[in-house]
Amino acid sequence: MKDFITKIYSKRILILIDMILLNLALYVSFVLRFDTVEPWRYQFGFIPVITIIGIGSFYISNLYNRLWKYASIGELKSIVKNAAFINILFMTYTYFFQIDLPRSIPLINFMLIIFTLGGFRFALRILKDYLDHSRETQPESNVLIIGAGDAAEMIIREMHKHPELNKHIIGLIDDDPEKRNLEIHGIEVIGNRYDIPDVISNNNIDEVIIAIPSAPGSDIKEVYKLASRDSSVSVKTVPGMYEILQDEVNISQLREVKVEDLLRRDPVELKTDKISSYIEGKRVLVTGGGGSIGSELCRQVARFNPQQVIIFDIYENNAYLLQRELRERYPELNIFTAIGDVRDPDKLNYLFARFKPDVVFHAAAHKHVPLMENNPGEAVKNNIFGTRNVAMMADRYGAEKFVLISTDKAVNPTNVMGATKRVAEMVIQDFDNRSMTDFAAVRFGNVLGSCGSVVPIFKNQIAEGGPVTVTHKEVTRYFMTIPEAVQLVMQAGSISDGGEVFVLDMGEPVKIIDLARDLISLSGLEPEVDIDIEITGLRPGEKLYEELMSDSENNQATEHQRIFISNLAERPDCKLMNEIDKFCDLIDRDNNNKLIAMLKSLVKTYEPNRSNVQEVIFDEKFQQDINN
Numbered sequence: 327m328k329d330f331i332t333k334i335y336s337k338r339i340l341i342l343i344d345m346i347l348l349n350l351a352l353y354v355s356f357v358l359r360f361d362t363v364e365p366w367r368y369q370f371g372f373i374p375v376i377t378i379i380g381i382g383s384f385y386i387s388n389l390y391n392r393l394w395k396y397a398s399i400g401e402l403k404s405i406v407k408n409a410a411f412i413n414i415l416f417m418t419y420t421y422f423f424q425i426d427l428p429r430s431i432p433l434i435n436f437m438l439i440i441f442t443l444g445g446f447r448f449a450l451r452i453l454k455d456y457l458d459h460s461r462e463t464q465p466e467s468n469v470l471i472i473g474a475g476d477a478a479e480m481i482i483r484e485m486h487k488h489p490e491l492n493k494h495i496i497g498l499i500d501d502d503p504e505k506r507n508l509e510i511h512g513i514e515v516i517g518n519r520y521d522i523p524d525v526i527s528n529n530n531i532d533e534v535i536i537a538i539p540s541a542p543g544s545d546i547k548e549v550y551k552l553a554s555r556d557s558s559v560s561v562k563t564v565p566g567m568y569e570i571l572q573d574e575v576n577i578s579q580l581r582e583v584k585v586e587d588l589l590r591r592d593p594v595e596l597k598t599d600k601i602s603s604y605i606e607g608k609r610v611l612v613t614g615g616g617g618s619i620g621s622e623l624c625r626q627v628a629r630f631n632p633q634q635v636i637i638f639d640i641y642e643n644n645a646y647l648l649q650r651e652l653r654e655r656y657p658e659l660n661i662f663t664a665i666g667d668v669r670d671p672d673k674l675n676y677l678f679a680r681f682k683p684d685v686v687f688h689a690a691a692h693k694h695v696p697l698m699e700n701n702p703g704e705a706v707k708n709n710i711f712g713t714r715n716v717a718m719m720a721d722r723y724g725a726e727k728f729v730l731i732s733t734d735k736a737v738n739p740t741n742v743m744g745a746t747k748r749v750a751e752m753v754i755q756d757f758d759n760r761s762m763t764d765f766a767a768v769r770f771g772n773v774l775g776s777c778g779s780v781v782p783i784f785k786n787q788i789a790e791g792g793p794v795t796v797t798h799k800e801v802t803r804y805f806m807t808i809p810e811a812v813q814l815v816m817q818a819g820s821i822s823d824g825g826e827v828f829v830l831d832m833g834e835p836v837k838i839i840d841l842a843r844d845l846i847s848l849s850g851l852e853p854e855v856d857i858d859i860e861i862t863g864l865r866p867g868e869k870l871y872e873e874l875m876s877d878s879e880n881n882q883a884t885e886h887q888r889i890f891i892s893n894l895a896e897r898p899d900c901k902l903m904n905e906i907d908k909f910c911d912l913i914d915r916d917n918n919n920k921l922i923a924m925l926k927s928l929v930k931t932y933e934p935n936r937s938n939v940q941e942v943i944f945d946e947k948f949q950q951d952i953n954n
Contacts, residue, residue, distance in 0.1 A: 341381070344443060348380045348412070349373055351438035355431050372416075379415045383408050402444050409439035466494040470531045472522070472549055473538040474500035474508070474515050477564050481537055481580075482511045496529045522552040526559055535580060536563040547844070550583050557850060583848060598630075600820035604685060604727060605630040611683035612637060613668055613716055614690030616644030618773060619731055622812040623687050628652055634660040636681050639690070640667045668712035671719075678719040686720045687815070688713060689731045691747070698743040699866040702921045703913040709746035710906060714753050721761040729819045730754050730767040732827070734804060737769070738931045740869050745925040745932040749906070752928070755825050756902050764824035768815045769892070771804030780838065784845045793858035794842045801864070802835040802871045818889050831888040835871060902928075 352372060387408055413432040420427040469485075471478050478498060485493045497516035500506075505515045517525060525531065534553040536546060546563070553561045562580045610627050614620040615637035621644065624635055635652070639645040642665050649663045662681065666673040668690045691709050692698055698705040713730060720728045732751055735744030751767045758765035774781055780803075787794045811830070818828040843853040851857050864870070882891040905928060912921045926932045 345377050345380060347442040347446060348376055351442050352376050352435055354438055355434040358434055359428055359430055375419055376416060379412050383411050405444045406440055409436050466492045467532040468530055469493050469495045469533045469535060470497060470499065470525055471495060472499045472534065472536045474498045474505050474510060477537040477539055479510050481535060482513055486511060496531060519549055519552060523555055526556055531559055533560045539564050597817065601816050602630050604820055605632055607633050608684035609634045609681055610685045612687045612689060615639045616641050616648055617689060618808055619812060620689035621648045622808045623689060624648060624652060626812050626816060628656045628659050636683060637663045638666060638677065668716055669707050671715045674715050674719045678723040682723050684726045686716065686725050686728045688716050693743060695741045695743050695868060696865045699741055702742045702918050705742045705746045706909050706913060706921060710749050713750040717754055717757045720763050721757055725763050727819055728754065728763050728765045729815060732767045732769045734769055734771045739929060740933050745929045748929045751827055752902060758825040764822050766822035766826045766828060768818045768828045770806055770811050770830040773808050773811055774805055784842055788846060788849050788857055793860040795860050795862045796839045796842055797862055797864050797868060798870060799839055799861060800870055801838045803838060804835050814888055821884055827892045829890045829892045
């Protein structure tokens with residue numbers, strides 16, 4: 327039977343059946359109009375006419391180019407359009423040849439064509455779906471879908487299209503009481519989130535799908551905990567709005583719940599017209615383009631139709647992989663990948679002279695706090711001199727915008743990394759005072775999933791059986807997803823007039839120990855039972871909590887509700903560049919203590935970790951030598 331149905335879907339057989347159904351519809355129209363079964367005296371002369379009109383209409387509308395075994399509302403619309411067109415041509419024919427025809431005939435015929443042609447196709451599809459289901463040999467998986475919105479509708483539709491997946495949807499869960507007992511494609515809303523454990527228990531649920539991409543992380547976390555009480559149930563989710571961007575949700579995007587989902591916040595409302603105004607048709611350079619933030623900047627810049635994207639990174643493997651990815655996703659995009667170091671002014675001069683970028687996103691930096699505590703010279707060379715080199719070239723070659731990626735660790739820094747990033751902010755503010763280029767910096771906190779960040783470290787520790795190491799029970803951090811941070815960086819660039827240090831709304835800080843527990847639970851294990859959590863003590867330069875502003879700073883609102891301008895109490899003076907030059911001799915002499923003392927003289931709020939530094943830092947004579 328299934329093979330027979332497949333043959334009917336062939337173009338030749340469909341055309342033959344359609345011609346028969348067209349003439350049958352016209353015949354029944356006369357029967358209904360004249361209340362007799364013998365209207366052949368009218369019908370016989372119309373057979374060639376309606377057949378030719380029908381073939382012509384179907385050919386013009388490409389009706390037979392559709393895969394009718396997947397017939398849906400779109401195909402029904404095509405049949406309605408064809409039915410209207412056929413009857414208009416038929417009426418024109420009878421009028422032109424002055425054939426007396428009751429005006430009700432075309433109207434009745436219009437409805438019958440839709441009924442016969444559409445009904446025939448959908449009947450075949452229903453029969454095919456029934457046969458497909460009846461032939462399944464594998465046991466079905468019982469599925470519960472959380473959410474009764476657009477994402478859930480798409481998933482239900484996809485599952486109905488693919489019976490080979492063996493998914494039996496038990497019902498929908500939604501907190502909106504107005505949706506209770508309503509149906510989507512025959513699937514009923516059977517309760518709210520607090521009914522999830524009972525529904526799972528009473529219906530032998532095998533899989534739960536969280537289909538609410540716009541929900542905040544707190545909701546995802548609660549739903550996940552309710553759904554995962556039974557360890558045998560697989561809990562999956564659709565991506566959040568940051569991940570899917572403009573794409574629709576489909577089955578292939580379903581994945582296991584990640585910690586990023588539990589921290590999810592309201593989607594960023596981008597003012598895309600403003601971003602387009604400074605990206606579209608422009609040459610965009612991203613330093614550190616192969617890194618976590620830099621690579622995402624390249625991906626999102628590519629969406630705004632730039633003239634060219636220049637990826638600049640010292641690590642060729644990441645840059646190469648990103649180049650391949652962008653060329654696959656955006657085959658028309660002009661990409662150039664340059665390997666080099668922001669500490670190399672000659673390389674930068676060559677790059678800027680050749681490409682003359684209009685927009686520069688400066689993401690290249692050393693960021694690991696403990697490593698920079700032990701290697702302050704490298705932090706100074708990369709974070710300060712590197713920033714000055716790139717800013718100098720942006721100024722020299724007339725870039726329109728320069729955006730520095732900064733960090734919340736630049737606020738009241740207690741470590742070398744934060745202090746050098748604060749000096750980097752001062753560098754771009756100094757350049758803005760005397761340049762035609764708009765220079766700005768954007769501060770934000772930790773980025774989930776970035777290379778070397780806490781989440782990948784915790785995952786590795788869990789995979790090895792633990793323990794998961796946390797430095798202090800009370801340590802907290804601000805977190806963002808990579809796409810969220812990058813979208814806000816690009817938006818900040820669009821509203822910059824020059825000289826601002828933008829601060830992003832990071833939401834509520836998260837306890838690292840809670841993050842560790844969530845990751846253990848997401849791995850299907852129980853914290854403190856299957857995986858131990860070990861407190862190791864704060865590392866050199868590490869704070870209990872991070873700040874986005876110092877006590878002497880305050881935030882100024884912008885037109886975007888998630889972006890603020892920090893009114894800095896500490897401003898660069900005209901001697902800044904001369905002061906920075908003094909670092910060179912200290913680096914050459916590998917004098918870490920004096921380097922840190924020099925940083926403290928530039929960043930008044932910097933409080934170095936005394937346990938890691940000799941007392942020479944606080945020697946008054948040395949401070950006077952620096953100031954002189």
